[in-house]
Amino acid sequence: MIKKKAAIVGASGYSGEELVRLLLVHPHIELGAVTSRQNAGQSLAQVFPKFANHPGAKSLRFSEPRADLLARQAQTIFLALPHGLAAEYAVPLLQLGCQVIDLSADFRVREPSVYKEFYAQDHPAPELLNQAVYGLPELYRARIKEASLVASPGCYPTSILLPIVPLIRAGLVKATGIIADSLSGVSGAGRKAEMDYLFVECNESVRPYGVPKHRHLSEIEQELSLAAGAPVTIQFTPHLIPVNRGILTTLYLAPEQHFGDNKAMSELGDKIAACYQAAYGNEPFVRLLDDEALPDTKNVAGTNVIEIAWRLDPRTGRLLVMSAEDNLIKGASGQAVQSMNIMCGFPETAGLV
Amino acid sequence: MIKKKAAIVGASGYSGEELVRLLLVHPHIELGAVTSRQNAGQSLAQVFPKFANHPGAKSLRFSEPRADLLARQAQTIFLALPHGLAAEYAVPLLQLGCQVIDLSADFRVREPSVYKEFYAQDHPAPELLNQAVYGLPELYRARIKEASLVASPGCYPTSILLPIVPLIRAGLVKATGIIADSLSGVSGAGRKAEMDYLFVECNESVRPYGVPKHRHLSEIEQELSLAAGAPVTIQFTPHLIPVNRGILTTLYLAPEQHFGDNKAMSELGDKIAACYQAAYGNEPFVRLLDDEALPDTKNVAGTNVIEIAWRLDPRTGRLLVMSAEDNLIKGASGQAVQSMNIMCGFPETAGLV
Amino acid sequence: MIKKKAAIVGASGYSGEELVRLLLVHPHIELGAVTSRQNAGQSLAQVFPKFANHPGAKSLRFSEPRADLLARQAQTIFLALPHGLAAEYAVPLLQLGCQVIDLSADFRVREPSVYKEFYAQDHPAPELLNQAVYGLPELYRARIKEASLVASPGCYPTSILLPIVPLIRAGLVKATGIIADSLSGVSGAGRKAEMDYLFVECNESVRPYGVPKHRHLSEIEQELSLAAGAPVTIQFTPHLIPVNRGILTTLYLAPEQHFGDNKAMSELGDKIAACYQAAYGNEPFVRLLDDEALPDTKNVAGTNVIEIAWRLDPRTGRLLVMSAEDNLIKGASGQAVQSMNIMCGFPETAGLV
């Protein structure tokens, strides 16, 4: 079988590095090019010694990102760039006929005004917003299959949307009053030489940040509003914790139905279980936890899997839903590869565990 | 000045060890005895080499806990024992005229039925519940001063009650619908040889546990109900994170007053700031954060300080309050020493930073 | 292609768990059975939720280890058991015609007296010592190919032997005065509920242990003696550091040749480089670092690769060699799979990265 060629623009950050790792061992992909302004001219092995042994890595060298060259080197292009910059590459690459999977926020929101509100700049390519597909395969598989431009979701949004959307679609929980409390590993901050992310500043530390209006709210609320058929506003609090990888999200939801007695609680529980089973029972990368188990980031680290568990609390009348994912894989690069598999007609699990 | 004698029953756990550290350097205390069933007969320096250099530690040796001997060796006794067992020592020690500061849950709740509901056993000494004082100095200083039995609060309750109680007392927030999302370091689980707390199981891991009905809810809801003058039920989700020490709590509260516009928000903000200033402006161990700062466990680790910050969210109408403390100090042993200082008439900050 | 069946005896420890992970995705293996006394009767997914999504894991259930049943369920058996116990299974399994790959120390040393000196018990099956092959593929590939019983090396020995043996064989360094200073992640201690390995005891801690006569010296010195053609005694100091995985070894060696001036140093450097290139230039799992790079456990974690770098020190006349490996993969389970690939005629890199 002839392999398809892919390229990674911005391959020296954490998401880019993870894309390199995944694509080097992907059974249907040949990694045709990697770019990085700061590492241009260096071999892949020099920048990432850990890839030196991969046969596909020997001849790869970081180049300056140029759309025209990239379009000759690959059909599928991953953009692992800061927002704003990503759009600058997406425009010409699409014109040159490439499939583009963008890991930045540039094409995640549909309204330029929302982009401006949350990212404090005019949208760089509003004409593309209509054609972009939000790359959550479990929700938009059919549209991803037809897409030429996929906006791969943020790490926090993935951990929040996958657990909530089925419940809202099924009318099981209210779309109001939702609270998402998330804990993220430090790689979520990117590979940036900033004091706040030094080992000594993060180790033996846990802290909230970006409250109360984190940028990821824009895409989270957009998708929840679509599911609810009405505008949704949520509370979202991210925290930084001393792990390399992983997001643990705890969601506080209000069931539409009261469950004052054991019978009502049991019936509601059955509906929730059935809802999740219908939505994700056959999904290869969603693990619905049974019994006593609760999500733990160490059980998903290094994989494209998201774990989900839930509990009804008869004391408060709330539904708690908890999820765990690897922020760099299901929350970023793995999910992007999952979308690529769908776009290219590969088995959806190809190259992913 | 003649030093007063203190003893620690159960000095080989993490709270007990921290009490040893604090009392060895306390200016008005001589550590008269330390007990431990498992380490009886060993010197303090053998069990904790790090104390070997303290002049006061040279001659100390762990003994079997016996109330009659303890009452001869010390006037103030700290109980750092599991719940249930603590009461067995409190009863005779009080009869023998000792001051008792209990770090277990045995005397924190006032109703034996609540104790039974949450701790799954009959209360071992219900006749003492009336005389026990809940040892949160910032809330109960006057009563601690007169107490002979102090029930030192749990680590989570301290991180939740100090931020909320003043707001409820002032009528600024509703006592309904409260959510407390807490992250705790692993020392909170105690020094127990269990698989779940092995390094490899906790490092690079974050996970919720004990949902939805953690034992600490009993004392949290009791104290919130007292503040509100009506029964309060809250949502509480603890998580385990890979740090040795520290609790970070994020509280989701509903202000009594709406704040739809900037003016209302500003007015409400002033009230909240004034409320906290009145409650804690002169408290040596409460740090109200200004400006942009948010709590961080690394800024309180090793100290008896709790940090508090808050934000109004005009998008959701909620008030977020965040706190950070060292679970072993302000959340346990430091707070117990603070109570002792009050009971004994020492300066409240003696021996604490 | 029909898959071959393998089984893992003692699959609930860290090495066993890692074997499960590797064999579940191995292209030529079907995992036929996993045993564990403590988890017998539970499904693989219950014990390790992270494997629940693997198609091959759905039907697997831990059983009590019984040689007769295992021999019907698989042709290749991995023993991930404590020393002493492993031999008890190896004997009947070999008689029943299985290939046995033992990850314990039972068949690593050739002399029963050495076993007794270091493991404080009589060797449980001395009659098998002659037929066992020490499973370091880079040194004993041909013999592993013919073996029915492979003694997979210890984690420390792998990190020490691979860097030194080629130098000794080539006569470039003295076999006397060797010092190996090693740093190991906590998973090396196994999944044991002991105080010493609790998170709080290991985090923010680094400590030597097992000095001066660690058990792994028995196999290290045996193999170095074979390489040197004369008895070798070395100094070995293991340390425990707060990482889950990884061993970093620093070796202090004395070159046979003095290198007082730049020319001599340059010539000696060329010989060392050539020696390593000849030994490992084509090895898929040995990465010889160039230029300025030094080994780092994070670059080998999760892989079967060992990194090696070296420096001549003209000030002291010594040769420093440094290696990094994942103690659970190249130091245990990955290396065992590598041996299996050789024994079974699979590509040596099958199922390994």
Add this chain to the structure above:
Amino acid sequence: MIKKKAAIVGASGYSGEELVRLLLVHPHIELGAVTSRQNAGQSLAQVFPKFANHPGAKSLRFSEPRADLLARQAQTIFLALPHGLAAEYAVPLLQLGCQVIDLSADFRVREPSVYKEFYAQDHPAPELLNQAVYGLPELYRARIKEASLVASPGCYPTSILLPIVPLIRAGLVKATGIIADSLSGVSGAGRKAEMDYLFVECNESVRPYGVPKHRHLSEIEQELSLAAGAPVTIQFTPHLIPVNRGILTTLYLAPEQHFGDNKAMSELGDKIAACYQAAYGNEPFVRLLDDEALPDTKNVAGTNVIEIAWRLDPRTGRLLVMSAEDNLIKGASGQAVQSMNIMCGFPETAGLV
């Protein structure tokens, strides 16, 4: 008792921050000034919220460092600056009559040529080298008492010199062939926004660096040479490990005396024990470990104590000595305060634990 005034130049790095912490609670010191170019104008509490509660911290504000102002604000000045820069302040401060305790490398070596060899620049104030005293109180207490300029030792040198010097002075070990293998926490790299020290790059990582000629060799070899009465060259390998604080050093030494049998080994052991007892038996900050105990950085973190243990290895004829210290306290700021206590006539343990 009237407090003496001290100032810290360069108080925003890790050593400077630790000096602030120590001096704020020092019983005989008032912290008169803190300087920092990058934080000039900000209050101490803004930069370090954790000090906000200290009464002495309320009015402190970072200023630009100016020698003339500093000399009016304090009698004792700590320089926590990069090498090269420190000398620029030491010169005028000494002329203005201040006591100067320099934590940089500027005055640690006596020969300008050695400084140039290791620090790649001309010594900025060679005329002061004669008057500087190397600030290891356990070795140079009498001279520190008379000094106006103390060169406080590096973190690695402290962990190496204190264990070795008594043995060399007593003629118990050879001064040749010494190997020092050290493991340091990340704070040793300073508070610098560099990629190498990001959380994600250090966590789950261990790596050697700076081999084979680390700058600290200059002062280590100088002091060992003085002890031996002849030039000493040693092998020194530093490693970076994922802890905030702590250095663990393992030393490989050759006893002058062979100890082939138990009797000789026992006699040599007695001599070593007696040597250490004579040197450090009464030292408040040296803990000689007995029995089975080995050093552990967690037992010294947060204190000014260095732990030392040793083992004779009859298999190799070597003496192993292991030490543990907090690199920021005994390895930097605590030791500097210890020197200040001696210079000022305070009790040597004042303000230190």
